[in-house]
Amino acid sequence: MKELINKYYQNHSLIYKVLLFLITTAVIVYFFPKGGKFKYNLQKGKPWQYENLYAPFDFSIQKSPEELNAEKEEIEKSKQLFFLVKEEVKAEVIESYNKKVDFILKDSLALKMNKARLKNFGEKFINNVYKVGFLNKADNSKIQSNQLITLRLGNEASDILSDNLFTTDELVSSIQQYFTNSSYESLENNFTSLFFEILEPNVFYDEELTNRALEEELKNRSFTKGFVAENERIISKGDMVDASKYEILDSLKKEYDTQLWSKSSYNWIVVGYTILVALVLVMLFLFLKKYRLEIFHNNTKLTFILFNIVLFVFLVTIVQKYFVGYLYVVPIIILPIVLKAFFDARLGLFTHVLTVLLLGFIVPNSFEFVFLQIIAGMVTILTVSELHRRANLFVSILKITLIYTVAYLAFSIIQNGSEQKIQWVYFGMFALNGVLSFLSLFLILIYEKSFGLVSDVSLLELSDTNSTLLRELNEKAPGTFQHSMQVANLAEASANEIGANAMLVRAGALYHDIGKMLNPMYFTENQTTSVSPHHDLSPTDSAKIIRDHVIKGIEMAKKNGLPDRLIDFIRTHHGTNTIYYFYKMQSELTPDQVNIEDFKYPGPIPFSKETAILMMCDSCEAASKSLKTPTALLIDELVEKVINTQMSQGQFMNSDITFKEIQTIKKVIKKKLHNIYHLRIEYPE
Template identity: 70%
Template sequence: VTFIFFNIIFMVMLTTLVVNFDVNYVYVVPLCILPLSLKAFFDARLGMFTHVITVLLLGFIVPNSYEYMFLQIIAGIVTILTISELYKRANLFISVGQITLVYIISYFAFTIIQEGTIDDIKSEVFLTFLLGGLATLFVQPLIYIYEKIFGMVSDMSLLELSDTNSSLLKELSEKAPGTFHHSLNVANLAEAAANEINANAMLVRVGALYHDIGKMENPTYFTENQVSSVNSHDDLAPKESAEIIIDHVIRGIEIARKNNLPDRVIDFIRTHHGTSTVYYFYMKAKEDDDDVDPDDYKYPGPIPFSKETAILMMCDSVEAASKSLKEPTSILIDGFVEKIINKQMEEGQFLNANITFKEIQMIKKILKRKLKNIYHLRIEYPE
């Protein structure tokens, strides 16, 4: 909310200064930076709404306010519709070109409607539109500045973080290769699921790549990194084993903070197990002693609080557990996915996430299809 208000006030003050200096330069103010930067951090709807509110406020300040408001709202609509992936440099240049063209065409049309002739068109106004278009290119460094000041994450930062050649992911691949491979599989599953329900696929992918970085501390205590038949947990009590497993979440948060990962990515590390139980060691402890406190075998949480974090929890559980399938068949995979996700729903893991039953069913379908592709299920032909 502070970020949105700051942007509105900044644009109003900048326009006021320009109007007081010389009203002829009012179109040099790159007002389309507002919907661009808001779309980069939030979504198109909020970007458009904030832009319209700002233009209505500026209507009280600028002369010939109807023409100004009309031009700026049209330009804002074009901005929202044309920019799809801001992290692609070509898209920004194309969008700025379209914005400038819309300003010129709209001004041309307005002058003909009002005056009935093209003789009153001022060529210097076209120059102000071009200058305003060039000033809009400043949105790239501005987004970077906003990220540092307000601690937010744009698609450009997510694209950088998704690079598997980054120092942190390289370290993960060296220290815990099994975990790294698991994270890549989860990232692919989560991205497909996010695309299916119109969630932020780029954010989910990055969250999935980093969600298990805490396993770098004790990699051999996790089955995916065990290369020999020796299990490190054989010499430990079930409670100690559970503590090491649960500890990878806390360790992951510490490593993420040390490496300056954004809070939105750290949220995935915190929530990917929610408040679920380390069931294997809990049952092992119950075999030895019936009086076992289940809270000792539970992850600290919190439970997922967005669509993206809920998707990661589902994909992580399904991918990890799928490794235990001996002879996977289509029916076995269907039942297996249903069982895992239904159990998470029964435990109330998705109560804080804005995800619907319909979306969960869509995610189940995607996971079933993807797992069948991974295991290359084929019909058996007669010999």
């Protein structure tokens, strides 16, 4: 048991990586749709690059969403309107007529007429109205002129033209026409007033029945518009995938996916997805192991990268499942922005590409989606920099949004053959995508607190010389503080020249010698007299004090909560160089007993461009103080000698820096040191 526990502690980092790999793979596969994938990539407007394609089974050609929407609008526009006829209204109106018609019969003009016939004449008009129907005024706006509508009386239904119905607006003219040339024309006004008082609508819009009929019609409409028989040739190799062929191929794809899902084994589909996802993650692990070894060994950073991949797979899965029309609103470019802020552009782009490839299994029109997102990711990596300057991020996101728009326009024109079918709503989605991309600043802040990482925004804060640690360094070791400031200026200029992270290297340079504040007088830049405390120590003890400023600096940095990326500069700024002055002194005292390992810094050697820049600038600036007459020639020779010695000792083997970049750094250091030590004119006394 004890042996098993020991093996666990010895390999716990590897075990964690394996578990992290397995969990990430399982989570991503869980998010994937559990169906098969059509093996052909459909691209409208492009030649068919595959072999001749024959229909593997009978299938119908499905209508496009645009056709279905147009058909739906047409059905809704020409839907059959149903109206309910209330039979009891007529009886109520007749009853009311019989009660109130006596007022007209008592009129002086009516006294001369036959009352029974006059009463029947008026009742006949009422019968004429309700024989056709009297339309409710509120429902008049729902019908068009001369539209065929359906009247429902009980269980019977009959069709009628809308213009045949009586309405309030037409009632006066109908009464006039009825009484004109009749024996009772003189009583028209009397009857008009009476009819307007007693006549009530008996035809009302039946919204429930109309909607039910509309739903039934929409339900029964055909979603297909053609048929392809088994073994019928669909397309030949080299044929252009035009709109009609694309519809057939897309219909085959949908039918194929449906049949594959019903016939294939669920387990085999999951196995296939697992293999593909595992391959993608293996590529990421291999990249980190080969080119970013420090990140690969850091389980926190590895977890952070995989967490972001899973996060965006999850977001796209949710949107694709419930809001597929808004797929391009998901701000996937946040991924390369965040990874570049914490690591570097190369890792950000590589991870972004792998993530987009995974998303290609989820989204429809995968080729278009993958192309747009990869292009957007490249633009993100090339344009987003110095996130602490908000204007830079704003301009970069504008460029990314423009790239999205231009690429979509190109795809739309290729697929549709013209600009007329461009869906302008996508431009709004791209704009919203850009707005949501500003959440990257919020995410960076959260990630800094959650994973202990550092971004350019934090580096800007740490570079403030009024911070507690730097102010303490200035008070206890002012010479070291001034040396750090000079090195920071040299390192920042060098980093800018070769395209390294200037803000990171400046912050690292400001803190690289904080360990000296514990014994400041043992370092020449802090000595105010010619008397050195090293005179009372042996060379070995002196070398130990000098060497320990690295260890003490690391301890002090951790105690004050400095991020690991800055501690790396403290750890590597001397690499494994030898403290040559005291080694030489000890060699002269005890030539046979000296151990060179006692005079070497513990290392490690620099493992990035930034840490390599600091080593060069630190050594050259410190060495330049030893020049009694710092002429341009002596400075050039000194810089060449110092950096060439470091190269010969293999200090830059792991720093991913080229000879050309080293030569550029030499030129920058020489130029800056020339400016520092240039001769001034002598002022007259």
